[in-house]
Each structure stands twice: as C-alpha cells, then as structure tokens.
Amino acid sequence: MTDSSTSAVLDRTGLDALVKTLGAQGRTVVGPTVRDGAVVLAELASADQLPFGWGTQVEAGRYRLVPRADGAAFAHTTGSQSWKAFLHPEREKLWSADRTPDGYLSVTEEQAVSPSYAFLGVRPCDLRAIAIQDRVLTGGRYQDSGYQERRAGAFLIVAECTEPGATCFCVSMGSGPGADAGFDLALTELVDETGHRFLVRVGSAAGDELLSRVPHHAADPGTKTAARDAVNAARDRMGRAMPPVNLRTLMGESLDAERWDDVAARCLTCGNCTMVCPTCFCTTTEEVTDLTGDHAERWQRWDSCFDLDFSHLHGGPVRSSPRSRYRQWLTHKLSTWHEQFDSTGCVGCGRCITWCPVGIDITEEATALHDELAARLRQHQGREPER
Ligand code: SF4
Ligand code: SF4
Known part of the structure; x- marks a missing residue:
C-alpha cells in the first residue's frame, strides 16, 4: 500500500x-535549521539540527525568531529561502x-553531477x-535539463502547517495548510499530553520503503484525529487572505488603475x-572571461522583472517605470x-510580504x-466586479 492513507507514528528517535537512513542511502538531506538569527534551509547531518524550540514572528517587512517552550521542530513559518535555491x-x-x-576555441559543456536531494520539512x-516550477522548467518546448535532473532525484518530506504566520495566506490560494499528494512522506507534528510525535502519511x-x-x-485513532484538528486549526488562523474574487479578471480589468501609482511610490524595485x-523562475545569462581572454565561461543566474535591464530591447527598457514593473509582476x-502555465503563480507563502524592505503586501494591493475596480464599475457601468 503506497497511498497517503497509509499512516504511522514516529517519535524523535524515528525522526533521527x-x-x-536518507544519508546512508547517499542522499543530501536538506531541511530547516537555525543560523544567524533565522530559520534557513541547509544540509542536515542529523535531525538534531532541526529548529527544535524555535518559532517565528513575521509581519510585513519584519521577521524574528522566537523561542518556544514546547520544543516543536516545525512550528516556524517559511524563511527567505525556498527549495528553488x-x-x-x-x-x-x-x-x-x-x-x-x-x-581555435574548445567548448566544454558543464557536466556537474547533481546531488540526490531529500528535502525535509517542505x-x-x-x-x-x-x-508549478516543474511545469515551467520541465514542461513545454524548452526544458531546463539541470532542474529536470535534480527534481527527478529529489525525495520530498512534507511538514504540514500547524503554526501559520501573520503573512501566510495559503488557504485563499488553495495550497495549504495540509497536503494530499505530490510528496513521498508527509509529517504532521504533534506536541501534547501524549508526547512529541509525528503522524506520517x-x-x-x-x-513506503523508507x-x-x-x-x-x-x-492510533487519537493521533490521526489530533493531527487533522491541528491542521484545521491552522486553516482558521491564517494571517491574511486574498480577496475572494476572480483574480485573473481583476488584473485584466485593472491595467489603468490609479493604485499602481500608489504602490510605485513605495516600491524600491529592489x-x-x-x-x-x-x-519566480526568470534567469539571465552572463559571460565572464579571464584577463588573457583564453578562458571564458557562461553562467545562468536568477534575474528579476524589477530590474531595468530585464526588459531591455533595442533602444531601452520596455518597462521603464516602477509602476509598469510592479504591475507586470x-x-x-x-x-x-x-x-x-495553467495555474496561478502565487501559492500564498507570504515571503514577498515578509521580506519586502518597505512591507508591500500583495494581498493588500490586490484588495485595493x-x-x-468595484467603485469604477458601479459608477460607470452599474455592475459589480466578477467574483
Ligand atoms: S520587495 Fe518590495 S520594494 Fe522590493 S521590488 Fe518587491 S515590492 Fe518593491
Ligand atoms: S507572490 Fe510568491 S512570494 Fe509572494 S506570496 Fe505568492 S508565492 Fe509567496
């Protein structure tokens, strides 16, 4: 039996x-750990490196670690990194x-061997x-072979959310706080009078093999019920929500909105x-040479649609104003x-709110x-926006 209805309970020893076991199988285990005052994703040699006893307090433009008395390992919100790193x-x-x-020039394609990753705490x-990145980077006519190789070998262990942050809004994007499929194992952490344990699906x-x-x-039935209740309680404690409207239509009908000037006055386009x-998946390429000109390399690196060069065509950038760049994003x-790509590009993780230096909030912008739009449609067309 290998579906998500198969469940078991692990304690700390089992998690260790x-x-x-993943390490012994030759996998590079990556998971959350505390470093430099934040929960970061890093290679783990042992489960002891997980952020036991640490939670996070987040708000727009603010992130702080806070100690927790219950010793939970997965009671923090997402940090600035994601698995795309x-x-x-x-x-x-x-x-x-x-x-x-x-x-002549001799060109050598990079043949780096990708680690076989196990991601713990997704x-x-x-x-x-x-x-979503699978569809972007491995679907369609152009595939990223490096991504394809790393992704094909990755083992995914989910940690369902029981402590959402103030900037989280996954419920309104239909992407959390529980997970039903797409993982190898899913953990739900429980710390109660029965003890510290993890329901595993x-x-x-x-x-199943692992x-x-x-x-x-x-x-046991008690652990299953407690796990379901903890995830349901998290659903009711989401910090934020997208407005319950058709966001596709909203964006399509908001191209000339005055709100773009308001947000552009705050956005640093950083x-x-x-x-x-x-x-976000955009990349650019850059070539570097040594001083003699005998050796050159081509690198792919992340790019941002907030960068002026991003839309540079002959004669200059297509999106020269902060207004046009925020609107594009x-x-x-x-x-x-x-x-x-046949889906939304937002999963409601809240990172862009937490890590925006001026606290611009995607849910607040969509609501505004x-x-x-509602005011404009009522005034000029006597109708309400599509929900
Ligand atoms: S993080 Fe904030 S300030 Fe920076 S580009 Fe994004 S919205 Fe603008
Ligand atoms: S836009 Fe990206 S970072 Fe911001 S909430 Fe959505 S998925 Fe997270």
Missing part, C-alpha cells in the same frame, strides 16, 4: 533514524571555452510551488520579492501565469485594486 540554483555554470594552441505551499513507493527502515508504530518567491503572478 529517518535523516540517518536547490532545484533551480541562483547561479549555475552552463559551459566554458578555452583557446587552443592552434587558435511546507504544503512550497510543495505546490515545486509543482505515505505518498509514494519510495516513501518508512519500513525506520522505527515507527501504526497510527527585486527582493522575486528572489524569495518560490515560483503582480499581473503575471495572478493572471497571465494561468495562460502560460479590487476596491478601485
């Missing part, structure tokens, strides 16, 4: 064994070229983000929101992404655009 890295060498003694919103044959190698016991976003996320 899970990490060790590993599957779709910030910088990647594509090829190098060397001048040969007879004056939030349901981030699981959805990985599925199996989502694949590989997950679970069989670590100490566990069959899930691109932080695109860097932290788990679905939000409209792509919530509307035109559907036409390109909706209010402006």
Whole structure:
C-alpha cells in the first residue's frame, strides 16, 4: 500500500533514524535549521539540527525568531529561502571555452553531477510551488535539463502547517495548510499530553520503503484525529487572505488603475520579492572571461522583472517605470501565469510580504485594486466586479 492513507507514528528517535537512513542511502538531506538569527534551509547531518524550540514572528517587512517552550521542530513559518535555491540554483555554470594552441576555441559543456536531494520539512505551499516550477522548467518546448535532473532525484518530506504566520495566506490560494499528494512522506507534528510525535502519511513507493527502515508504530485513532484538528486549526488562523474574487479578471480589468501609482511610490524595485518567491523562475545569462581572454565561461543566474535591464530591447527598457514593473509582476503572478502555465503563480507563502524592505503586501494591493475596480464599475457601468 503506497497511498497517503497509509499512516504511522514516529517519535524523535524515528525522526533521527529517518535523516540517518536518507544519508546512508547517499542522499543530501536538506531541511530547516537555525543560523544567524533565522530559520534557513541547509544540509542536515542529523535531525538534531532541526529548529527544535524555535518559532517565528513575521509581519510585513519584519521577521524574528522566537523561542518556544514546547520544543516543536516545525512550528516556524517559511524563511527567505525556498527549495528553488536547490532545484533551480541562483547561479549555475552552463559551459566554458578555452583557446587552443592552434587558435581555435574548445567548448566544454558543464557536466556537474547533481546531488540526490531529500528535502525535509517542505511546507504544503512550497510543495505546490515545486509543482508549478516543474511545469515551467520541465514542461513545454524548452526544458531546463539541470532542474529536470535534480527534481527527478529529489525525495520530498512534507511538514504540514500547524503554526501559520501573520503573512501566510495559503488557504485563499488553495495550497495549504495540509497536503494530499505530490510528496513521498508527509509529517504532521504533534506536541501534547501524549508526547512529541509525528503522524506520517505515505505518498509514494519510495516513501513506503523508507518508512519500513525506520522505527515507527501504526497510527492510533487519537493521533490521526489530533493531527487533522491541528491542521484545521491552522486553516482558521491564517494571517491574511486574498480577496475572494476572480483574480485573473481583476488584473485584466485593472491595467489603468490609479493604485499602481500608489504602490510605485513605495516600491524600491529592489527585486527582493522575486528572489524569495518560490515560483519566480526568470534567469539571465552572463559571460565572464579571464584577463588573457583564453578562458571564458557562461553562467545562468536568477534575474528579476524589477530590474531595468530585464526588459531591455533595442533602444531601452520596455518597462521603464516602477509602476509598469510592479504591475507586470503582480499581473503575471495572478493572471497571465494561468495562460502560460495553467495555474496561478502565487501559492500564498507570504515571503514577498515578509521580506519586502518597505512591507508591500500583495494581498493588500490586490484588495485595493479590487476596491478601485468595484467603485469604477458601479459608477460607470452599474455592475459589480466578477467574483
Ligand atoms: S515590492 Fe518590495 S520587495 Fe518587491 S521590488 Fe518593491 S520594494 Fe522590493
Ligand atoms: S507572490 Fe509572494 S506570496 Fe505568492 S508565492 Fe510568491 S512570494 Fe509567496
């Protein structure tokens, strides 16, 4: 049986064994850990490195670690990194070229061997983000072979959300706080009078095989109910929500909105929101040479639609104003992404709100655009916006 109805319970010892077994299988285990005053994603040698006893307080433009008395490992919200840092890295060498003694160029394609990753503690919103990047980077006519290889070998262990942050809005995007499919194993952490434990659900044959190698016991009805209740309680405690309207239509009908000037007056066009976003995928390439000109390399690196150069065509950038660049980003996320990739480009993780240096809030902007559109339609057409 390898579907997500298979469930078991792990304790701390079982979690330790899970990490060790993955390591022994040659996998690079990556998960949350505390470093420099934040929960970051990093390689783990042991489950002891998880952020036991740490939670987070987030708000627009604000992130703080806070100690927790219950010793929970997965009670923090998403940090500035997402799994794209590993599957779709910030910088990647594509090829190098060397001048040969007879004056020709010898070009060598980069053949780096990708690690076989195991991601521990993937939030349901981030699981959805990985599925979105799968469609972007491995679907259609052009595939990213590096991403394809890293993704094909990745083992995904979800940690369902029981402590949403003030900037989270996954419920209104339909991407959390629980996960039903797309993982190898899914954990729900519980700390109560019965003890500190993890309900585990199996989502694949590989997950089933791994679970069989670590100490566990069959899930009891009390643990299953407590896990379901904890996720449902998280659903009711979301910090934010997108307006309950048709966001595609809203963006399509808001191209000339005055709100774009308002947000442009605050936006620094720093691109932080695109860097932290788990679905933003844009890259550019750059060539570097050594001083002699005998060796050159081509690198792919993340790019941002907030960068002036991003839309530079002959004669200058297409989107020269902050207004046009913010509008492009939000409209792509919530509307035109559907036409390109058949889904929204936002999973409601809240990172762009938390890590925006001036606290611009995507849900607040969408709500303001909706209010402006509603007022305009009522006044000029006597109708309400599409919901
Ligand atoms: S919305 Fe915030 S994070 Fe994004 S570019 Fe503007 S200032 Fe930077
Ligand atoms: S747009 Fe913001 S909330 Fe939506 S997925 Fe990206 S970072 Fe998360």
